[in-house]
Amino acid sequence: MSEKVYIYDTTLRDGSQAEGVNFSIEDKLRIIKKLDEFGIDYIECGWPGSNPKDTLLFEKLKNIKLNHSKIVAFGATRRPGKRPEEDPQLENLIKAQPQAITIFGKSWDLHVLEALRTTLEENLDMVAGSIAYLKRYVPEVIFDAEHFFDGYKRNPEYALKVIQYAIEGGADWIVLCDTNGGCLPHEVYEITKKVVETFPEAKIGIHAHNDSDTAVANSIMAVLAGARQVHGTINGIGERTGNANLCSIIPNLQLKLGFKVVPEENLKKLTELSHFVAEISNMPVPRNMPYVGESAFAHKAGVHASAVMKRSDTYEHIDPSLVGNRRKITVSDLSGKSNIVYKLREMGIEVDERSPEVLKLVEKIKELEKEGYHFEAAEASFELLCKRHFGLVRNYFDLDAYRVLIAKRSTDELPVSEATVRLSVGGVKEHTASLGNGPVSALDSALRKALEEFYPNLKEVQLIDYKVRIVNESEGTSAKVRVLIESTDGKRKWGTVGVSENIIEASWIALTDSIVYKLMKDEEEME
Incomplete structure (x- = not known):
């Protein structure tokens, strides 16, 4: 014993x-x-x-x-x-x-x-x-x-x-x-x-x-x-x-x-316990923390992913499930077909690894990463990209136009941000405007206002994190920016990404992906 x-x-x-x-x-x-x-x-x-x-x-x-x-x-x-x-x-x-x-x-x-x-x-x-x-x-x-x-x-x-x-x-x-x-x-x-x-x-x-x-x-x-x-x-x-x-x-x-x-069965609750204490203490678990971190069993390089799919102990020191964690295959410009096929199967999309469509998707991802996209921290955008590639995401709305105004008068302590959005849902046109404490906040609010009449479940969505990164620093004010957004509906969290020379456009791409992902996931759960 x-x-x-x-x-x-x-x-x-x-x-x-x-x-x-x-x-x-x-x-x-x-x-x-x-x-x-x-x-x-x-x-x-x-x-x-x-x-x-x-x-x-x-x-x-x-x-x-x-x-x-x-x-x-x-x-x-x-x-x-x-x-x-x-x-x-x-x-x-x-x-x-x-x-x-x-x-x-x-x-x-x-x-x-x-x-x-x-x-x-x-x-x-x-x-x-x-x-x-x-x-x-x-x-x-x-x-x-x-x-x-x-x-x-x-x-x-x-x-x-x-x-x-x-x-x-x-x-x-x-x-x-x-x-x-x-x-x-x-x-x-x-x-x-x-x-x-x-x-x-x-x-x-x-x-x-x-x-x-x-x-x-x-x-x-x-x-x-x-x-x-x-x-x-x-x-x-x-x-x-x-x-x-x-x-x-x-x-x-x-x-x-x-x-x-x-007890052995309790050890499987270790990751849950770690994240529970992290939430209450407001001290997030570092992604790379051994055993319980989100990246503890993450594989990015194509060679690693290919090997670990054949036999897990090639690149994993324990079975992640023993501590309640899970394997994660990430996607980036280092990825090969194995990473993509693994992720597609996780999404329930069965494909032949040698399929021309898979090769096209791999090339598309690598091209987007080259432009500045970063899918490791934006798995929702990655899932949407893959499902759109195979025609599995329906069109929830069509954008006609959006506009963002930022104004500050001499009497104002802070600038005022206002956004207007024109779009249509199933042929029904909507035109809304909203104020925000910043241009992205105003845009998010106007977009939600336009869509909530058609999709009431969007009221559950909250934007909980917003990060901006410069992609090509040497370009100065003309540099591309990458916007990463984290959202939640109380049940799940998801990350989306947008890249553009214009910070508002990059934010719009990440915001709309966040909305579409929520609608798609809720639909899938009802099926």
Whole structure:
């Protein structure tokens, strides 16, 4: 039977210290529920008493029963010169009534002497006394040996003595922290192994930060050295450069090293969990993030696509479905027939790879990419291009004319943008005008106004992102621009692209593709 490694999630505490992240109580409760469903062993929910939000969260958690996860409260050892029972922050930890308490203490003599301004002996008493006191009230106490690796490198005897006192105080887990994130994997392995050999009776954990871009590797090396609890955050969010990324650690441990981490069926929810936390934290998942990123299993070069369609392990280290992700074949000027045929089959268009129509489509795509089109980030425009090529997109409306006016009078604080659109739907003419906070906004509004009477479902569509890129910079103000638009209807998101020397025309192409794609998809769902 494979050995168990316990996962300790600190997204809601350490992760919330990331710049730009601010979880509400409701946000935290939703994330806790997701982490519990996924099979996380410990969820560190915050520091009760340090702020009103965390105190209130623990009050609410008293009435919530989780299926798997243990709720953990976080705090520090007692202050110098105080007895544990006199320290209000220890009392707040007990009042929170968690299933486990994690307290951190100094294991680097520099911090004891310079930051705490106390003696090395007093610090040892603070560690042992605080743990022993908390053990009277909670079934499990975890000790975070803060700055352990830096402390060990400077004064190994004292760092190990801190661990010894924590064990004597009754700590259930000793967690070695690379608080500054400066250690490299070989150092973490050697030092963790030394701790495991010195204290064979202790259960050891690892808490790594990513300042040297090695937090995941450091966590893996600690496990190989004998650690059996791993701290981290979803997507690696955290202060400075972040914490160890659980979305990489969990599959590495389970799929590559054979440890038991989460139930196999739950691992398939990893990508969903990653994107869920990203949405709530407003920290998008980088496209190239391993395992869970949108591009983690994307293939652009024709040779790669051709090979991976024959046998996936030629260019994929795991089956994407094991972590709930999917293979993605992208299309660009590097693409060959294999990419195109794969994408066509994804759309339900069965074609012979040697068909002249496929060759024509390949050439058309390469020509458009040469002009500045970029279909990797605009899959909706690519799907429309392919389906139009095979005559599979009906004509939803005919444009007669559009016009955009931008005016600013001396009395105006900002320019005023107005757009008019003339078009016909099935022979019925429409002529609308609309104002916007910019020319593209006005054009989008006028187009929608003209079409919503015929297609009410367009009311669901929202433009959520708009990007402009210069294609040929050397041309100055005559350069071509590429406009990328992302839209949503609440159920799905899609990207469209337009290229022109005129930014309004490029925007019009991307806007109309977005509208047509929505109409086509809704029609397909009804069939």
